Amino acid sequence: MVSGEWSVVSVHVPKVSLSKSRIRIFSLTTDHRPRTTMLNCRAMPPPSWVQDAIFYQIFPDRFANGDPSNDPANVQSWGSPPTLSGFQGGDLRGICQRLDYLNDLGITAIYLNPIFQAGSNHRYNTSDYLQIDDRLGTLQDFRELVDQAHDHGIRVVLDGVFNHSGRAFFAFQDLLDGGHRSAYRDWYHIQRFPLDAFGEGKAENYLAWWGFRGLPKFNTGHPATREYLLKVAKYWMEQGADGWRLDVPNEIDDDTFWAEFRQIVKRANPEAYLLGEIWTVDPRWVGPGAFDGLMNYPLRKTLLEWIVELGGTPSSFREAVEAQVAAYPAEHVLAQYNLLGSHDTERVATLAHGDARKVRLLYALMFALPGAPAIFYGDEIGLTGGKDPDSRRAFEWDSARWEGDRHALVRNLIQLRRSRTELRRGTLEFLEANDDTGTIIFARRLGNEMTLIMANVSQTPAAVRLPASTLGRPLGHELRDGLTGRAHGVGELGLELMLDSYDCAILSRSVPPP
Secondary structure, X not given: OOOOOOOOOOOOOOOOOOOOOEEEEEEEOOOOOEEEEEEEOOOOOOOOOHHHOOEEEEOHHHOOOOOHHHOOOOOOOOOOOOOOOOOOOOOHHHHHHOHHHHHHHOOOEEEEOOOEXXXXXXXXXXXEEEEEOOOOOOHHHHHHHHHHHHHOOOEEEEEEOOXXXXXXXXXXXXXXXXXHHOOOHHHEOEOOOOOOOOOOOOOOOEOEXXXXXXXXXXXXXXXXXXXXXXXXXXXXXXXXXXXXXXXXHHHOOOHHHHHHHHHHHHHHOOOOEEEEOOOOOOHHHEOOOOEOEEEOHHHHHHHHHHHOOOOOOHHHHXXXXXXXXXXXXXXXXXXXEEOOOOOOOOOHHXXXXXXXXXXXXXXXXXXXXXXXEEEEOOHHHOOOOOOOOHHHOXXXXXXXXXXXXXXXXXXXXXXXXXXXXXXXXXXXXXXEEEOOOOEEEEXXXXXXXXXXXXXXXXXXXEEEEEOHHHHOOOOOOEEEEOOOOOEEEOEOOEEEEEEOXXXXXXXXXXXXXX
């Protein structure tokens, strides 16, 4: 220890087996006495509502402005080119006022980007975890949003940023003011003093998310820090929230923290959904000591590589999807959060270079594969945008400016999924992957019900066939395409369709025309 400075000893918490029904946690109290905590991590399957859900992600500042009185003085006009620092006035009342729109679309769950007090439009630099940002509204506005959403059959999932805070958070502010005399020096990973949270370059003398000075990393191994964050998790469940989407949870590399987090949340709301932002296939992060589901970026990557980037084949697509499904228990596969875009990615319409056929195919396959489909606000009307902040454009409420029939397509896919239990809860079975023709066929099965998905990912039309024996349908049986409403009969040779380039069919029994 250098004179005039102090140091932090980091204690590694060993990984624990999440297959065990109980986890023993060794820690220190605030007065540095040893403490042992036992967590009961008995299997708690994901909430049953998740596998039936249709999610809609909202970036609050850009969805709808329902209360101009809380706009900041420097508010930009609605629809201005998005910037890293600009606000456009979206708020919680705006979401309340558009619940009928979401209900008509078929949405059953909203995932909100951060809504707590912060200095930025994205609010991942939280300054007060127990306060709604005043540019979004009040606690009463939040309660009204939750109540009205629930009245519409829509659940509300919040974004939890527990790896790091903003520099304006009270504990870090005290560190900036008091230096080594601060009572909060153990709340963060401080290496030495002084601290400079405003200078150029990466953070020095303390750990910060990706080195950003304004995003100091919490020390979640410190009892007081841990207790505070768990209190936050419980508090918003008590205010009516239906779950948490956890930001960069892998950067809190402590299984015991997340096991305790899960127990606290599930005790407050047994039906709460815990969703982890994990970008890779990693079974560590689902199960009785972790999360119910993960943001399914691997599936998104697989779909884009094959359909947009033309870097895959039907066989490689099948292999990738089967590996992703096999990595997790079946109940967690159905609770995955399937997405084509988010606030962290380019818009799907932009990635597809405006090719409506490819966007249609991407959505059809995402809705047909296991997991809960999610719409990033505005994608259903063809909103475009590059990497953030450009992907965070304001919603266009003039329907005359929407992209073609995109809204009708998404609405139809939602209705189709909600009408077919096997699409929500059924098993996945690949029947054919033909690299010569660029076609693929798979089925979703549940009991005696089956939905068949046929897709052509090639530059030319292609015929797709399945023998009657594979279908398990008698001659003359009729299947109807949920996308077009056309009926297709099973003949002597089975089922045969001609699909255009980048086209697909979703075939089921007794599906009425859209």
